[in-house]
Amino acid sequence: MLTLITGATGLVGNNVVRLLLNQGQRVRVLQRATADPRPLAGLDVEFASGDVRDAESVRRACQGASTVIHAAARVHIGWTGLEEQRAVNVEGTRHVATACRDSGARLVHVSTVDAMACGSRSAPADEETPLNAHVLCPYVVTKREAEQVVLEQVRGGLDAVIVNPAFMLGPWDWKPSSGRMLLAVARGQGRFAPPGGNDFCDVREVAAGILAAVEKGATGRRYILGGESLSYLEAWRMFAEVTGGPPPIKQVRKWLTLTVGALGSFWGRISSREPDVNLAAARMSNLEHHFSSERAIRELGYRVAPARLAAEAAWAWFKEHGYC
Numbered sequence: 001m002l003t004l005i006t007g008a009t010g011l012v013g014n015n016v017v018r019l020l021l022n023q024g025q026r027v028r029v030l031q032r033a034t035a036d037p038r039p040l041a042g043l044d045v046e047f048a049s050g051d052v053r054d055a056e057s058v059r060r061a062c063q064g065a066s067t068v069i070h071a072a073a074r075v076h077i078g079w080t081g082l083e084e085q086r087a088v089n090v091e092g093t094r095h096v097a098t099a100c101r102d103s104g105a106r107l108v109h110v111s112t113v114d115a116m117a118c119g120s121r122s123a124p125a126d127e128e129t130p131l132n133a134h135v136l137c138p139y140v141v142t143k144r145e146a147e148q149v150v151l152e153q154v155r156g157g158l159d160a161v162i163v164n165p166a167f168m169l170g171p172w173d174w175k176p177s178s179g180r181m182l183l184a185v186a187r188g189q190g191r192f193a194p195p196g197g198n199d200f201c202d203v204r205e206v207a208a209g210i211l212a213a214v215e216k217g218a219t220g221r222r223y224i225l226g227g228e229s230l231s232y233l234e235a236w237r238m239f240a241e242v243t244g245g246p247p248p249i250k251q252v253r254k255w256l257t258l259t260v261g262a263l264g265s266f267w268g269r270i271s272s273r274e275p276d277v278n279l280a281a282a283r284m285s286n287l288e289h290h291f292s293s294e295r296a297i298r299e300l301g302y303r304v305a306p307a308r309l310a311a312e313a314a315w316a317w318f319k320e321h322g323y324c
Contacts, residue, residue, distance in 0.1 A: 001026065109146070
């Protein structure tokens with residue numbers, strides 16, 4: 001059995017590649033010519049040159065694959081980049097879904113909990129919770145649109161499952177992506193925590209959940225792959241304990257995070273480059289992002305691991321690879 005993976009150099013994609021190889025599976029990766037070579041160096045994978053934005057290269061890469069795990073995405077939490085994110089997240093997904101439908105491959109589309117409604121710790125959202133207030137930045141909008149592309153293709157005969165991971169931490173975060181939050185706390189940049197919260201999950205469990213979705217997931221069904229529910233203050237205190245960095249002093253009020261975010265957006269307009277600290281990111285950090293993984297636990301055997309284990313694994317990997 002041959003599995004094609006897009007986004008194989010990213011956090012979740014790289015963990016999926018390594019898990020498949022550990023199981024003795026054949027793996028093919030769709031890789032851009034400009035991709036960082038480090039994440040796949042020395043791995044026994046087959047390379048297919050291409051880009052999800054190029055329908056023909058996607059079609060060629062899918063030939064002979066029984067399963068496709070589509071983890072490629074453009075991630076930026078801000079107000080800019082809609083055109084690029086739509087090209088990758090929406091049209092790229094359309095190319096992958098169409099190629100899978102035509103070739104008969106099963107697709108696991110890696111989405112995000114940001115495409116769903118937000119829940120609270122006392123009332124976590126699930127896969128059926130109606131969409132509610134969210135920060136409709138390009139990332140959220142395009143990830144929601146991408147899910148609709150997949151579901152439209154399912155109605156046309158595509159065999160596809162959607163998984164929605166929460167905030168992932170763990171090894172092989174080459175970019176780094178979500179691990180930047182852990183590194184920021186280690187460097188003393190997390191002294192004032194925003195008032196929101198998130199579900200922090202172990203990327204290794206997410207990778208296992210994705211492979212379980214290949215085998216057990218119901219066509220057209222979504223599965224939340226969540227984690228331990230923590231406020232950012234709780235998470236950053238734990239990050240400080242793990243990394244030895246200074247702990248956060250306090251949780252700030254919403255208006256202050258919005259003020260700082262607005263200043264970041266203002267600077268972005270002046271410099272023509274939107275910083276990571278911007279108004280969209282600030283509004284996101286004020287939200288509670290809490291979800292129920294009960295469907296994935298029940299139907300896929302998904303396991304919710306302690307967030308501390310994920311943070312410890314991420315920190316050990318960052319230290320080993322010179323990020324600290």
